[in-house]
Amino acid sequence: MSIIGEAVLTASFELLIKKLASLELFTQHEKLKADFMRWKDKMEMIQAVLADAEDRQTKDKSVKKWLDKLQNLAYDVEDILDEFETEALRREMLLQGPAAADQPGTSTSKFRNLIPTGCTNFSPRSIQFDSMMVSKVKEVNARLQDIERDINLLKLKNVISGGTSRSIAQRLPTTSLVNEAKIYGREKDKEAIVELLLRDDLRADDGFSVISINGMGGVGKTTLAQPVYNDDRVQRHFEIKAWTCVSEEFDVFRISKSILNSVASDQCTDKDDLNLLQQKLKKQLSGKKFLLVLDDVWNESYNYWSILSCPFEAVAPGSKIVVTTRNLGVTVNMGADPAYQLKELSNDDCLCVLTQISLGARDFSMHQSLKEVGEKIAMKCKGLPLAAKTLGSLLRGKDDPRDWEFVLNTDIWDLQEHKCDIIPALGVSYHFLPPQLKQCFAYCSLFPKDYEFHEEEIILLWIAEGFLHQANSRRKLEDLGRDFVRELYSRSLFQQSSKDASLFVMHDLINDLTQWAAGGRCFRMDDKFEGENRQKFSQTLHHFSYIRGKYDGKNKLVSICDVKHLRTFLPMKLSNYEGNYLAWSVLQLLLNLPRLRVFSLHGYCVSKLPNEIGNLKHLRFLNLSGTEIQILPESINSLYNLHTILLENCHRLKKLCKDMGNLMKLHHLRNSNVDSLEEMPKGFGKLTCLLTLCTFVVGKDGGSGLRELKSLTHLQGTLKISKLENVKDVGDASEAQLNGKLNLKAFCLNGVLILVMQLKLRHVCLTC
Template identity: 30%
Template sequence: QKLIEKRLKNRRFLLVLDDIWKYGNEDDWKRFLVPFQKEQGNGDTILVTTRFLEVAEMVKQRDKPVHLEGLEPKEYWTLFLACVFGDTNQRNNDDNLIEIGEKIVEKLKGSPLAAKTVGRLLRNNISVDHWTRVLESKEWESQTNEHDIMPAMKVSYDYLPFHLQQCFSPCALFPEDYKFDSEELIHFWIGLDIIHPDNRIKRIEDIGRNNLNDLVNYGFFKIGTGDSGKHYVIHDLLHDLALKVSSQECLHISSSSPRAVEIAPSVYHLSISMSDPSNSEDGIVKENFMKELNKTRKILKTENLRTLMLFGDYNASFVRIFSDLFKDAKSLRVVYLSTMFYHVEFLLHNFSDLVHLRYLRLVSKYYSKKQVPKSIPRFYQLRVLDISDWEGVHSLHEEMGNLVKLRHFLVPSYEFHSNICNVGKLENLQELKRFKVKQESNGFELMELGKLEEIGGSLHICNLENALVNEAHEAKLLRKNCLQRLTLSWKKGRSNTSPDEEDQLLERLRPHSNLHELCIDGHGGSTCPTWLGKNLLTKGLEALCLDSVAWKHLPPLGELYVIGQSVEERESGEEFSSCITGPCFRNLKRLELIGLPRLRRWVANEVCPWYFSLIEVLIVKDCPELTELPFSSYTSCYPLETDSCVTWFPRLNELKIEDCRNLLSLPPIPYSDALCSVTLTRVGRGLEELRYSSKTYHSLSIEGNGDMHSLDETVLAFHNLTQLQILCIKNCPPLAEKHLQMLTMLETLEINGSSNLFLPLARSDTIWQLPVTSLKLWRCNFSGKEVTCLLTHLPELLA
């Protein structure tokens, strides 16, 4: 609260609290408002939206709550046309269509959501016949009042293709506002056995992905983004629709708001949400929930259940209730159990007998000594096994190879995958994160990988020092056209390397040209394989990592020079390693060069501006002999005559360089607006560390080691730092006044170990101020006059 109050001081704000469902008491609301209460009349606003009159009455100030109605007819018609025809100006001028559309709009009650779903339905077939069928649907007759838009939702659902209805309706089993991951949804559909390959698309995952995209296009899912990335959400009214259309087969019970639900005897799919752990201790809520469970027990035939999903936390008393309720559930195909405080057998006494199980997801978010159930290898029909959130013991039964129909095995640690003996039996497996070559005597040979013809995603093959050259072809990497990420690694620090044999082995481990990301780690050979070098066959790579290789010849990455190994080569200083003269990586976005002890110079040539134009991430670590990188023409020994100011890596947004003490020339940071993250550690002779970020706050910290001569335009691009908010300087020369003036957004300034605050201009009548609110100075040899002079430029200083 203090931090919020500090941030909002002297600033106007608008705070929007959208769609509040739950409310406490007025005291809780007043405590929440404390950091937002400042002097009156400065225009601060808090806007609350809710569906509940009680919430509106509690939070209102002087004015009455505003009751939102539907959009006005004219605006709504404009929105409807946009939903049907898109944002373009191409409108169908057919008078018959316009007339039908106007009649449909009258039934949508001014609801934007209804316009979106019905509009997309009409967009798929812009014809009089189709629009007339929608208008004359009998669903409109079920409208109960002028605000009822459920019939509009139902009309849209009725016109979905049957396979999309099958995918949408079971989503009623998930709690409202549930954030779906795309893979999670597809795996759920696979477990329900509702997606199947067709003549055009063989992989059911691709069909599931197409179905999800179609449901988004029809408006039944919306795409959101958050800390965990992209996700999918069903609008709560559409979730109500899913509950309605699936009511004969699906039942969802929530402990936080138990209500009377009509339970059909034909229900095959059941989910229970313990959405608020505190509710299990609430007497009234608990009593109502118990009544609902007892009602379920009397009506529901649990022996017929095909799906059981438990969301949220549940205590011991509920575990006993659930175990009694599901004691006869032996036909389950889909099981999802969250927050496993107890062994799964406590909930499902017949767990080991669920031989029809196709989907199993177990979540244990609190570390315990629980092991993955030993009966899992008996589930021969299992397609999806998801223990990605398992915090128990990371061990598997040795007979996991029995799950011959398994397609997806999601794990919290790659060790789960690397411990599967005879993994080649899992011929349908879509991804194997890690494979250890010959970690035991049998069942871990490269030929096990050759049997996994459908494998995609990422694959890490480690311990390749145990592999023989004649075994390499048995991995059949060239046939794995769905594989996107591949890591080939050898144990580092080995004394018994055989360079010629390791070169041959790597040459035979050639991947398919569809590969997106490649990492080669610890290879003991002397050169890169031809498929990565002179006969480049992996042109589509988007990411390349070379870690701890001492190759004499490197992939085509511009002009690369390495230190020679022979006496003659060492006397000459360096030798030419590679050059872009023919085929090269056309899509490279990420490049990592790590632990390359022989790399001396990386020089640009005429092809480089085009070649480097897509790179977004560059990481260079532990290259002790490196003296040059191709950042700009003035850093190169061979500047381009055509353009001496060319910018290399124009799309680079992340740069990380570590332990390259001989690298003396770098462009000023940040040298372009695209660059939003920079980490330089032990680079050159004067810089100990530099960290720059513009992702959330614009911040820069820089630490010297006593050898830095100046902190000027050659080190920092001050013209690109006008948005900087936090600046920390340690053991560095002072900033020039002209540079400090450019930091017009600076809020925090910290100086540690400097002899001067800043270098004032010789003659300056300019009056300048910075919005600094926090200043920290320590271990500095400043005079009182210097500090006073600085403070005159910081009128907003708070601390």
């Protein structure tokens, strides 16, 4: 099973086609309208053959090359549309002057009328831009023509389906039989499930109760259900038992037939339809205490489950259905209560599994030379028994330490698929994600192993990269991002941190899965690539991250500065160590990467930014938290696409830009712990899209006063208002009333009446 690149391609094409379909955005330039319509038509035709191409890419190098060309084109088209939108916004603001920000619709993300009439059309910058865009559009037309021609040469087929067309690798169905002597570390889990099965007081609205065993792929859900199913106490407690492996396709007819075969095989005939099957099954189960195990369930359709469960309503009280699944959505739709969350094994138990499979023994008493490397391999499994079984099977019958060292130093995802059960086992979790969610999941490959992250951190990155899109524009992208995070958590691809419940983390093998899914579009640099081992990066690389070091200079980062299509520059940290330095020469080179959308200097001892940062016209996300920055350069005010600026713990920060009124797409300005900040800049009230603002510093003559808060009606969370001594009089504050349209709350501080809007804020802190 290989679906590399599919996440980005499918999602990218869906988004681009939707953008190009918005014809009303291009009403003033007929030539562009015709070109964009032509792009849309060709992309819809290409989209129809994508599924076939992605199925064939591993076997046909020509198809893989075609997909690579297509992916590069999708990125370039997205950048071109982005450039048009940015230039249109610049011209509109220039044409209308300072009042533009007060006009309705200026903060919308839709394109304005491109190449509008007026004096801006004849400025040297506008003429140069128009000429450059005409050239780029012609180039895209030629590339689309070549790609269209290759569809026929490669004989790609139009595959029409409701979802994905590709088939996943077939996995053997599970059975109820098990050798309990080879199961380690699950004694307490088994007793807990057996105890639930023997209880007759569980909630049972339909006459039976559902118990789910949840956990990520390979954690041992089926292996736990097997000894439970065969336990003597369970055998005596239930009159009838059945085990059915459901797997990916929830075929109600097949499952019903399997259950009837288990309880009364003589009643099944080939002529039975679903109605007859269920009638027979209901008759066999009527008044009897029944245990059913549905192993490996993926279906989230309540309707399918309600049809399957109709015959179960005739069972005797105390009947149970055990479901194993890696998806909490399944648990909810089947009404499972309780849901038992199965955790990973300890390293010692993983080691027992490894030695049992590889050496046929419980320990290394007869193979002392393998003990040390064996323990390291067990730790590599990170508690997944399937990983221990997989690596153990590769080492079966091998007692040469060199073979064990090879397995230790080889990434599981580099092993041959037919020898590695873990690849299809975890890959199927990725396979069933919607295209947009696959794109977001693959992007998580930039996070180092064991990296713990806040929900908001990944959501803001997804937004900056343009991965979040929805038809209902009234709904915030942040809300869609939260849905995505919860969906990945529900599917056991994200886990809650054991140290802090507010943080998420990925299992090491899930982290490997993200890298596999991302293909060559994302790259996370490890220390082994530094110095003489540094590699030459492909120009098709778009997203880059690395572990921040104490001194990061050209030796480490010069190669990435040559990747002109780079969209993400993301230094990461795994510890709280401070005092990291980035070479000034590298910083200057990075600002020559024109396609950057995510740019972070988080934690570096950087005291200033070059004014050239204003050249990053595509920039959406700027993280300067934890730096020693003192003044933001004025050129930042020309970055019209900025969505997020992070300035947390910038203790030396004194001034923002003099005027931030152009940043009308800014949604998040996180500026907590900026004790040296002197005032909010002029025009701050124009940032009407702001959702997050941690600190508002009341300005004097040249800054923003409290009245600027009147426009920030979408703020939520906590806001600290400081420097209240700069408030001139009560009238200055009361101007925020906007003719009484806003609900205000009055505060009295040091004899001065302060009026603050009651927004969606949880808390307002007033300080002098």
